[in-house]
Amino acid sequence: MSHQEQSRVLEFKKWTQNSLKTLYQLYYKVTSNIKPPRDIAKREFAFQPFDIDSYIRHLSFYSFNDLREYLVLNPPRHAYYSIALYELPEAKSMEEKGWLGSEILVDIDVDYLEECRIVKVDNVGELVGDECLLEGFKQALRIKKMLERDFDMNTTVYFSGSRGFHIIGYNESYLTLGRDEREEIAKYISGLELNISYLIPISRDRSKISIATPLPEDPGWRGLIGEILRSRGASSSIDYSTISKIEDIISKLKIPIDMQVTRDPSRLARLIGSLNGKSSLMVVEVEEDQFTPSIALSPFNGELTVKAKASLDDIKILGLKISFKKGETLNLEAPIALLLASKGIVDVLSGVVKIS
Numbered sequence: 465m466s467h468q469e470q471s472r473v474l475e476f477k478k479w480t481q482n483s484l485k486t487l488y489q490l491y492y493k494v495t496s497n498i499k500p501p502r503d504i505a506k507r508e509f510a511f512q513p514f515d516i517d518s519y520i521r522h523l524s525f526y527s528f529n530d531l532r533e534y535l536v537l538n539p540p541r542h543a544y545y546s547i548a549l550y551e552l553p554e555a556k557s558m559e560e561k562g563w564l565g566s567e568i569l570v571d572i573d574v575d576y577l578e579e580c581r582i583v584k585v586d587n588v589g590e591l592v593g594d595e596c597l598l599e600g601f602k603q604a605l606r607i608k609k610m611l612e613r614d615f616d617m618n619t620t621v622y623f624s625g626s627r628g629f630h631i632i633g634y635n636e637s638y639l640t641l642g643r644d645e646r647e648e649i650a651k652y653i654s655g656l657e658l659n660i661s662y663l664i665p666i667s668r669d670r671s672k673i674s675i676a677t678p679l680p681e682d683p684g685w686r687g688l689i690g691e692i693l694r695s696r697g698a699s700s701s702i703d704y705s706t707i708s709k710i711e712d713i714i715s716k717l718k719i720p721i722d723m724q725v726t727r728d729p730s731r732l733a734r735l736i737g738s739l740n741g742k743s744s745l746m747v748v749e750v751e752e753d754q755f756t757p758s759i760a761l762s763p764f765n766g767e768l769t770v771k772a773k774a775s776l777d778d779i780k781i782l783g784l785k786i787s788f789k790k791g792e793t794l795n796l797e798a799p800i801a802l803l804l805a806s807k808g809i810v811d812v813l814s815g816v817v818k819i820s
Contacts, residue, residue, distance in 0.1 A: 474818075476817070479811075482514075489536065490819055491819050492532070493536045494819055498735065499736040500531060505525070507524065508550060509523040510522075510544045511540035522553070522554050522555065543735040544734055544735060545735055546733075547569045547732070548564075548565070548729055549563075568649060570611075570653060571630055574599065577600060579596075579599045585775075589804075591779060598755070613683065620632045622736055622747055624734055625734065625761075626745065646729065647726070653719060654718060654719050664678065679694075685714070693710075734747045736749050741806065746762065757781075758783040759797060759799040762802070762803075763820050764798040766815060767801075768812050769815050770794060770796055770804070771792070771810060771811045773809055776788055793813070
């Protein structure tokens, strides 16, 4: 093993309260995964340290190098930046900060998806299986398409590192939208207050009734409905019997996003490439519309010895099926061990971790 490789390896003969912080610190020292937001000097940053429950806010960095240096010296459990741009991001009050505008942030938490089943582990912790993350990703791609096609935004989709996805939309003409306008965008995305009579106009004359058929090429919700109808083999003309099917389609297409996140121009977003302290997974930007739950979402390799605090039946996490009994001591791949430990399901005892 070369000296460079050795510098990325940590051996824990006994896992202690400070071990995770040490691991995070080495990650931030060697990683090239951090992706700073545009206009970094105009952003507020916020971090939750390991030793306190509150957040350190109102921080700003002139450059990416300044940010990286801070992360190494003060490895955080969670790292955030503002979707807002400010004249003085380090100021304590909004009035002093001098708001210049904000990107659009959409948050999908898989907890709220009907298709998702959160696994409760003996009242110790909760786990999200791979199928839930894949369903959340499917919804994230739909929102991405809406923002790009219907609002002409440039978008970034990223896995939050735990149980959801964030979509950031950018278009300079939308930066200064207020809360009410942002709430309208949130309603549009989620499908709230949709009026089918507007979506599917019906015209009548003396001889016939005409229904405007939704087509995949149509903008907005009509296009979404048109895609579903075509995939089901619907013809280019529809009748009254199809209207009830469309109502069912709309019901299933509605996306339960967090409305408060999108309407708030002062929200914080997770820093891409940072570690999520709720899972020890990375906040990962999704590229080329591809996402696969796997141990590649963690920068940590190696094996850790753990002791189970609860029993776990077969569940697929990060591409691996996991099961064990309460009180059992076993060796797990580092990404799985750290994730389960963050949920309170196992205690880490010892092991060797390499940072990729």
